[in-house]
Amino acid sequence: MLRIENIKTFYGNIQALQDVSIEVKKGEIITLIGANGAGKSTTLMSISGIEPPRSGKIFFEDQDITGMDPDKIVSLGIVQVPEGRRIFPFLTVRENLDMGAFLRTDKEEIKKDIEYVYSLFPLLAERKNQPGGTLSGGEQQMLAISRALMAKPKLLLLDEPSLGLAPIIVQQIMDIIKKVNTENKTTIFLVEQNANLALKIADRGYVMETGRITMKDTAKALQQNEEVKKAYLGI
């Protein structure tokens, strides 16, 4: 579904990604794990067209999307929940959700999908007229995921959804991610520093170190791998 081939991405003269190649198959959950500063967020921003790679190619459903405008990429079905959630603080919860459906014109379906995300996260329904900025961290993460779902993604990119959240909330969010994957057949690309968590729900995983992919395997195999255990699982 998504094929990243040898991309190099730069910030000015600083190279953040060195020949990164990743493949995502339709319907699976893949995870990209790695330490802070490894280049995980940059990888997602390259896919979304915000930080286009200087060389290499990105294909989505066999279409070359390298260097395409971000809004065009969203219209193809790739939607990102970025690191830090980035809720519009002065838009209400409902308006944030409306922005997720920005490219859609099917009004009736949009209404149903709003009800759907309210059923996933009933708290959001209670707070629908509240400015997004007044929500707690966990609620904001729920809203960020819901907002992305409103775009009806084929491929959902999630950047550290567990960051800074209490364990109960994290578990709830991981359950929803799993549910979205199985029920809606949405393909998931999950970036995490919390490798334990990510490898539990993922089918396959990639490990990134200083801008390079250093390992790739099934999630099960990575969980058993001695190096991964030592470096990322704290065992």
Next chain:
Amino acid sequence: MDHSYFFELFLGGMTRGSIYALIALGYTMVYGIIKLINFAHGEIYMIGAFTALIVSSVLGFTGMNPILILAIASVLAIFFSSAYGTTMEKIAYKPLREAPRLSALISAIGMSMFLQNYVLLAQTPDFLPFPDMIPDFKFLQPINKILNSTQFVILVTTAIVMILLTILIKFTKIGKAMRATSQDAKMAQLLGININKVITVTFIIGSATAAIGGVLISSHTGQLNYYIGFIAGIKAFVAAVLGGIGSIPGAVLGSFVLGWTESFGTGYISSDYEDVFAFIFLIIILIFRPSGILGRKQNDKV
């Protein structure tokens, strides 16, 4: 205390404030979206006024009804100002979007000087008379001393523009996209919002309201030259900063506050210092509220 004099100053200040508000909207909205003080915005207002002058001079020969002429002149003024505004954005600001803010600011000052001199060469530095196309309303005759027909039209038009703009920003899809973009442009892009389109729409709205302001003030003063955009532009900019740059209600509030300050200042203190009151007031407000009356510290604007 003379009540009728007070009301005259009050309504006079409100009229001024309305014009400032129509211009200040463009400053504040553009700042909200691309964090740029568009120094050439006053010139867009001036170009709107000149367009109306040219159109009404030409149509004046046809013997058409003055109100109809004014309407056609206003529509064309809006059209030309918007065309200039969006073109300016594309050639002078868009290429500098990733550059340091100072570069774009200097580009804006350059644009302002270019447009002033362009109109100066085309239209001479002299003040040209602007035809009075607003009829005298009968129902205003009893209070003619404190509110004339032109002022009445300015107040009503401004109110209508503000209401329409509020509806647009609050309830329409593009309005929400504008707010979203001003709060977090990158996130807006990640949801499929084309920020180039949002920026273009912002320049169109700002230019259109400035053009309306230009036509109205020229009808009020009865004259214009290439320099009117500079003076009014600075005043409106002060109003936008007073209210909190980036905030639309702030720009409107700041404009009225400024209009009243000038009106009461000149009326009760001295008309020699007309242009000084604005700046004294600006300094006082900014000492106590550095982000303006309604300004927010965060990145939200619009």
